[in-house]
Amino acid sequence: MNDxxxxxxxxRWQFALTAIYHWLFVPLTLGLSLIxxxxxxxxxxxxxxxxxxxxxxxxxxxxxNFAIGVATGIILEFEFGTNWSxxxxxxxxxxxxxxxxxxxxxxxxxxxFVAVMFFGWNKVSxxxxxxxxxxTWLGASISALWILVANAWMQYPTGMEFDPAQMRNVMDNxxxxxxxxxxxxxxxxxFSGWALSGVFVIGVxxxxxxxxxxxxxxxxxxxxxxxxxxxxxxxxxWTGDGSAVEVTKxxxxxxxxxxxxxxxxxxxxxxxxxxxxxxxxWNNAEDEYLFDVTVPYGLSILAKHDLNAxxxxxxxxxxxxxxxxxxxxxxxxxxxxxxxxGKLSHEALRAYDKARAAHDEAGMAKAMAELxxxxxxFGYGYFDSVDEAIPPVGVTFYSFRVMxxxxxxxxxxxxxxxxxxxxxxxxQKQKWLQLIAMVSVPLMWICSEAGWCVAEVGRQPxxxxxxxxxxxxxxxxxxxxxxxxxxxxxxxxxxLLVAEVSIMLRQISKYSKTNLEIDNAH
Amino acid sequence: xxxxxEEARGLKNTLxxxxxxxxxxxxxxxxxxxxxxIILLKxxxxxxxxxxxxxxxxxQRDYDTDEQRADHVREQLTRxxx
Numbered sequence: 306m307n308d309x310x311x312x313x314x315x316x317r318w319q320f321a322l323t324a325i326y327h328w329l330f331v332p333l334t335l336g337l338s339l340i341x342x343x344x345x346x347x348x349x350x351x352x353x354x355x356x357x358x359x360x361x362x363x364x365x366x367x368x369x370n371f372a373i374g375v376a377t378g379i380i381l382e383f384e385f386g387t388n389w390s391x392x393x394x395x396x397x398x399x400x401x402x403x404x405x406x407x408x409x410x411x412x413x414x415x416x417x418f419v420a421v422m423f424f425g426w427n428k429v430s431x432x433x434x435x436x437x438x439x440x441t442w443l444g445a446s447i448s449a450l451w452i453l454v455a456n457a458w459m460q461y462p463t464g465m466e467f468d469p470a471q472m473r474n475v476m477d478n479x480x481x482x483x484x485x486x487x488x489x490x491x492x493x494x495x496f497s498g499w500a501l502s503g504v505f506v507i508g509v510x511x512x513x514x515x516x517x518x519x520x521x522x523x524x525x526x527x528x529x530x531x532x533x534x535x536x537x538x539x540x541x542x543w544t545g546d547g548s549a550v551e552v553t554k555x556x557x558x559x560x561x562x563x564x565x566x567x568x569x570x571x572x573x574x575x576x577x578x579x580x581x582x583x584x585x586x587w588n589n590a591e592d593e594y595l596f597d598v599t600v601p602y603g604l605s606i607l608a609k610h611d612l613n614a615x616x617x618x619x620x621x622x623x624x625x626x627x628x629x630x631x632x633x634x635x636x637x638x639x640x641x642x643x644x645x646x647g648k649l650s651h652e653a654l655r656a657y658d659k660a661r662a663a664h665d666e667a668g669m670a671k672a673m674a675e676l677x678x679x680x681x682x683f684g685y686g687y688f689d690s691v692d693e694a695i696p697p698v699g700v701t702f703y704s705f706r707v708m709x710x711x712x713x714x715x716x717x718x719x720x721x722x723x724x725x726x727x728x729x730x731x732x733q734k735q736k737w738l739q740l741i742a743m744v745s746v747p748l749m750w751i752c753s754e755a756g757w758c759v760a761e762v763g764r765q766p767x768x769x770x771x772x773x774x775x776x777x778x779x780x781x782x783x784x785x786x787x788x789x790x791x792x793x794x795x796x797x798x799x800x801l802l803v804a805e806v807s808i809m810l811r812q813i814s815k816y817s818k819t820n821l822e823i824d825n826a827h
Numbered sequence: 828x829x830x831x832x833e834e835a836r837g838l839k840n841t842l843x844x845x846x847x848x849x850x851x852x853x854x855x856x857x858x859x860x861x862x863x864x865i866i867l868l869k870x871x872x873x874x875x876x877x878x879x880x881x882x883x884x885x886x887q888r889d890y891d892t893d894e895q896r897a898d899h900v901r902e903q904l905t906r907x908x909x
Contacts, residue, residue, distance in 0.1 A: 473900075
C-alpha cells in the first residue's frame with residue numbers, strides 16, 4: 306500500500322510539474338497570437354510602417370514562446386500511457402477522440418500557418434499573410450478547445466456508457482462532451498490567455514519606457530495590450546462566474562474545498578481573506594478558520610446567483626445533506642453510502658465477468674443491471690473511509706484566493722494602464738508605474754497557474770469524477786522510475802524555461818537598440 | 828483522372844513555391860536558428876530518449892490484443908483491496 310501511494314503521489318507530482326510548465330507557454334501563445342493578428346490588421350488598414358514594426362517585434366516574441374513551448378504537452382500523453390494506463394484504457398475513445406482531433410488540427414493548422422506567418426513576408430500577398438496570422442491564432446485556440454473538452458469530461462463525465470466487456474467507457478453522444486463545465490472552462494482558459502498576454506505586452510513595453518527607448522512604439526503596444534487584456538480579464542471573470550455555478554452543480558465538494566467550508570448554510574458568506582485551520586476535519590468540532598474576513602452572501606451569490614441560496618459544506622456533503630431549488634432540505638447520498646454502493650458495483654462487475662466466462666446470459670443481464678444502477682458511485686468503491694474522498698482543502702483554498710486576489714489586482718492594473726497611456730506623455734515620466742508593470746508580469750503567471758491548481762487539486766482524489774480515483778488509475782510501475790523521470794523533467798523544463806526567458810530578454814534588448822518608431826502613415 | 832499538362836505544371840509550381848517558402852525561410856533566420864536547434868534537441872530528448880527509455884505505452888507493449896488489455900485492466904480495477 307505504501308509503495309502504491311508513493312507511485313501515485315510521485316506520478317501526481319510529475320503530472321502537476323509537466324502540466325504547470327506546459328501552461329507557462331500556452332496562455333501566451335493564445336493571447337500573443339491575437340495581439341499580433343490585431344497589430345497586423347492595423348498595419349494593413351493604415352499601411353503604416355509603425356504597425357508593421359510592432360507586428361514583427363511581438364511576432365518574434367510569439368515565435369520564441371511557440372518554439373520553446375511546442376510539444377511540451379506531449380509529455381502529458383506519455384504519462385497517460387505509462388503512469389496512468391488503467392485510466393487511459395478506462396476512459397477509452399472519449400478522451401482519445403478530442404486529443405486525436407487536437408493533434409491533427411494542431412499539426413496541420415499550426416505548422417502551415419505559423420510557417421506562412423514567419424516566412425511569408427514578401428512571398429505571399431499581404432492579405433494572405435494576414436489570413437495566416439489570424440489562422441495561427443484560430444488554430445491555437447481550437448487546439449485548446451479539444452484539450453479542455455477532454456479535461457472537462459474528467460471533471461463531469463457525460464455522453465458515455467460503461468461497457469464491462471471492453472472494460473472502458475464508450476462514447477454515445479459526442480455533443481454531450483460540450484457540457485457547461487467544458488464551455489466555461491474553455492472560455493475561461495482562453496480569455497485568461499488574453500489577459501496574461503496583455504500584462505506581458507504592457508510589462509515589456511514598460512521596460513522600453515523605463516529605458517527611454519522606442520517610447521512611441523511602447524505606448525502603441527500598451528494601448529493594444531491594455532484593451533485586449535482588459536476585455537480578456539472581464540471575460541475571464543464572467544466565465545469564472547459561470548464555472549463556479551457549474552462546479553456547484555457537478556462538483557460541490559470542490560466548491561466547498563475552495564471555500565474551506567465544512568458547515569454550509571443559507572445566505573452563505575465568502576471568505577475574502579483567511580487562514581484555514583489545518584486541524585479541521587469533516588467530523589470534528591474545530592473551527593474552520595484560524596482567521597477570516599468574510600463578505601456576507603458572497604458564496605451564495607457566486608454558487609447559485611441567489612443572495613439567500615443554501616450552499617453545502619464538506620461535512621454536509623459527506624453526510625448527504627443538501628437543499629433543493631425550492632429550499633427544502635433533502636438527503637443526497639452520503640459518502641459512506643456511496644462507498645457501499647461503489648463496492649456493490651465492483652461486485653456486480655466481478656459477477657458479470659464470471660457470468661460472461663460461463664456464457665450465462667441471465668447472470669450477465671442481472672449483474673449488468675446491478676452495475677448500471679450503482680455505476681455513478683463506481684469510484685467510491687476504492688475507498689476505505691470517506692476521508693479519502695475529500696480534496697486537499699488548504700491548497701485549494703489558498704490557490705483560489707491567490708487567483709481571485711491577483712485577478713482583481715489585474716483589473717485595476719489594466720484600468721490604470723489604459724488611463725495612464727491615454728494621458729499625453731504622462732506614463733513616460735512615471736517610473737514607479739513602469740516598475741510595477743514589469744514586476745506584474747510574473748504575478749500574472751502565478752495567477753494563471755493558481756487557477757489550474759484550484760481546478761485540478763480541488764477535484765482530487767478523482768481522475769474521472771466519481772468513477773476513477775488516482776489510486777485505481779495508476780499503473781503497476783516502480784516508484785524509482787517515476788522519481789527518476791520526475792527529476793529529469795524538472796531539469797529539462799527548467800532549462801527550457803531559462804532558455805525562453807534568456808532568448809526573449811536578448812531579443813527585447815536587441816530590439817530596444819533598433820528603431821521601431823518608423824512611421825510612413827498616409 | 829489524369830491531370831492535363833497545364834494542371835501538372837501548376838501543381839509543380841505550387842509545390843516549388845511551398846518548398847521555397849520553407850527553404851528560404853529557414854535560411855534567412857537569425858534567432859530562429861537557435862530556436863530550431865532547441866526544438867530539434869527537445870524533440871529528440873522527448874521522443875527518442877524519454878519516450879523510448881522511460882515512457883512505454885504499457886498496455887501496447889505488454890499485450891497483443893485489446894481483449895488482453897481489457898482483461899489486464901479488469902484485473903487491476905476489480906481486485907479486492909484491503
